[in-house]
Amino acid sequence: MSELKSGSNLEKVLKAGHFAFTGECGPPKGANVEHLKEKIAPLKGMVDAVNVTDNQTAVVRMSSWAASTIMCQEGVEPNFQMVCRDRNRLAIQSDILGVYAMGIRNMLCLSGDHQRFGNHPQSKNVYDIDSMQLIALVKQMRDEGTFMNGEAIDVPPRLFIGAASNPFADPFEFRVYRLAKKIEAGADFIQTQCIYNMEKFRQFIKRAVDMGLHEKCYILAGVTPMKSVGMATYMAKQVPGMDVPDSLIQRLRGAGKGKVAEEGIQFALEQIEEFKDMEGVAGVHLMAIEWEHRVPEIAERAGVLPRPVV
């Protein structure tokens, strides 16, 4: 981690040793630029970069690269997400060049939710390459200046490479090894799946630290405040690979009518406080789903403001 790989704000913040704070923004289900700008506005100055999701849950939305470009114009740094579900290696590489040309400097490499979840379950998927191979590809393009086939790139894309890790998916014992594999493949930073089971996450991060992974890569802990008991039970039962302990659901229920959202935020704030001192955790990735306007308040109360200028 000596010289800058991409020069992105997120990279500079992490490299300077600050506790990073990233956000998330889902593009609109349409070409509604004003709506997108409304969602982006509250994030300005509150986070170091904002993930722009790529047809998340396999539901068609404005393309992540286009929304990322608009975000750049609005003065907020995007973390462009790309899934392997919808593109083959030609489209992947051309989009990587495209986003870099448009000023995007962070990219999160994902396999992507299967289309069977989404609103076009009849579609054909691609999965020409997987997320691990995507990470390696972006690194090859950046560091070796070559395409996957070995041909030289005229001005290679210099991107800060992100990857996801879900400590709560099965088999649990293998998860830290898969994280290690992603780092080995070229991930500069990791954003984890939403964490609710803190005890399990402590075990996971301890194993990562024991393996020295935190010294090779920045690990950002994923936090999503629960907005309602319904959201919590849905996540617990319906979202594969999500671990929501009963104790949290009980806590939210106990908060009483009209106070559940505040209790959800309170839990998120307690998590962030613990992550600040947790060895191996370099920051928090706040995924406030359709709650972008609450991010300033959460950031303020979490004590992560003002964001460092580096």
Next chain:
Amino acid sequence: MIVADRKPLKEILEMLKGYNRILVVGCKGCVSVCNVGGSKEVGILASILKIAGKKNGLNLKVDEKTLERQCDPEYVELLKDMVDDYDVILSMACGVGPQFLSERYPESRCLPAVNTTFFGGAVQHGVWSERCAGCGTCVIHFFDGMCPIARCSKSLLNGPCGGSADGKCEISKDVDCIWDMIVRKKMEQGRLDDLLKFMPAKDWTTARDGGPRKSVREELVQ
């Protein structure tokens, strides 16, 4: 084997509209083994078609014939004295069958009675499960005899993805996560190191992506 399911009767009847002389042709190969297109199933479908015809006031001529295989010209040849007596040939073989029949008997109409689904095997009586995607470059030796190309919903070579839960795939609780099985077997046998190696992107030229395929065995070509 090649596994298939019979098409819904409604679809078959729709295809057969306007044809009164029907030859139902079965195959003693894979579709016979998976109980969809052998002589027994040919007999059942022929009876159903006759009954359906009667219901609609039609006196259909429906005959049956089951070939050794429909994917071999020498057996397809055996229909040569029969085909002219029929308006349509309804093949109960996999997708190969009706095409071989069409190629040999270009004057005849050849229709499929089954949907060809996958390469697999019987996991219990009456249940078949996919095992092979026919990608043209087998990699299962890397994965202890399990194929992530055919059996992982995302064909991941560096799985498992974050949607694996309780041994099941994120797409359905009815689908096993093959990566969960691969990882557990490697761990049990002390060979987890195998999975720490980066598996590079697959070359899909030998798969269907490289275009329609042909296999030539020079020593057999006359």
